[in-house]
Amino acid sequence: MTNAIEVEHLVIARGKRRVLHDFTCSVPSGSVTGLLGPSGSGKTTFMRAVVGVQQIVSGTVTVLGHPAGSKPLRDKVGYLTQAPSVYADLTVKENARYFASLYGLGAAEADAAVSDVGLSQAKDQLVGTLSGGQRARASLACAIVSKPQLLVLDEPTVGQDPVLRNELWQRFHALAKAGSTLLVSSHVMDEAGRCDRLLLIREGLLIADESPAAVRERAGTDDLEEAFLRLVQAQESVQESDKEKVA
Numbered sequence: 001m002t003n004a005i006e007v008e009h010l011v012i013a014r015g016k017r018r019v020l021h022d023f024t025c026s027v028p029s030g031s032v033t034g035l036l037g038p039s040g041s042g043k044t045t046f047m048r049a050v051v052g053v054q055q056i057v058s059g060t061v062t063v064l065g066h067p068a069g070s071k072p073l074r075d076k077v078g079y080l081t082q083a084p085s086v087y088a089d090l091t092v093k094e095n096a097r098y099f100a101s102l103y104g105l106g107a108a109e110a111d112a113a114v115s116d117v118g119l120s121q122a123k124d125q126l127v128g129t130l131s132g133g134q135r136a137r138a139s140l141a142c143a144i145v146s147k148p149q150l151l152v153l154d155e156p157t158v159g160q161d162p163v164l165r166n167e168l169w170q171r172f173h174a175l176a177k178a179g180s181t182l183l184v185s186s187h188v189m190d191e192a193g194r195c196d197r198l199l200l201i202r203e204g205l206l207i208a209d210e211s212p213a214a215v216r217e218r219a220g221t222d223d224l225e226e227a228f229l230r231l232v233q234a235q236e237s238v239q240e241s242d243k244e245k246v247a
């Protein structure tokens with residue numbers, strides 16, 4: 001299996017602070033890879049580097065064989081930010097049709113994307129009148145409408161009810177089966193088990209780049225939240241003993 005994303009020794013600073021430290025990881029093509037970590041751990045920063053809108057200090061980010069953000073990637077990468085990027089004065093359907101038209105697609109594809117995110121009943125509603133969770137889904141519909149080769153989704157399920165979350169994850173896997181690669185962030189560990197691969201991040205450090213099964217095995221527990229805690233503790237004790245060696 002080839003990799004859709006390859007990251008080597010990535011270091012990023014925001015303001016005066018380093019927020020990603022020597023990140024080396026990969027995202028296999030055709031996978032649903034979860035980027036999981038607590039709030040402020042660096043997930044959005046990492047995603048911004050993948051889509052090529054984040055200045056980096058050092059390292060490389062290669063996406064579909066090209067440098068992140070380079071011209072050949074423009075119609076191949078979709079990005080859902082945490083702030084919904086849809087037009088408030090257009091309906092859900094009009095928004096989806098507008099974004100579909102940018103890729104030479106028609107009404108049928110737009111309407112399918114609206115249905116995929118569970119918004120068929122609200123399709124004629126102005127986006128400005130939707131609830132926060134509905135607006136986030138309208139934005140998701142516009143991000144997935146062109147079925148890009150790589151979809152980078154920043155917390156796409158936040159604020160959604162459990163039934164919808166389940167449907168959205170099923171949709172993500174259907175998109176991967178149809179050939180897309182998905183990088184999906186979440187700070188909720190119970191979503192980790194839904195991913196094919198996991199990138200676990202804490203305080204800008206990568207603590208795992210493997211399958212959920214491998215994370216469970218390495219941590220010696222089936223509970224992924226507990227596994228995350230154990231891996232953090234293991235990493236902290238390695239850091240402590242490194243410090244003692246230096247002192």
Ligand SMILES: Nc1ncnc2c1ncn2[C@@H]1O[C@H](COP(=O)(O)OP(=O)(O)OP(=O)(O)O)[C@@H](O)[C@H]1O
Pocket residue numbers: 014015016019037038039040041042043044045046187
């Ligand atoms: N524009 C900025 N200037 C300075 N620091 C920033 C900026 N944006 C983010 N940061 C800092 O970078 C770190 C990583 O932030 P980031 O948004 O990548 O985290 P996150 O894991 O996506 O968080 P969340 O789950 O809350 O969205 C945080 O400590 C944050 O305060």
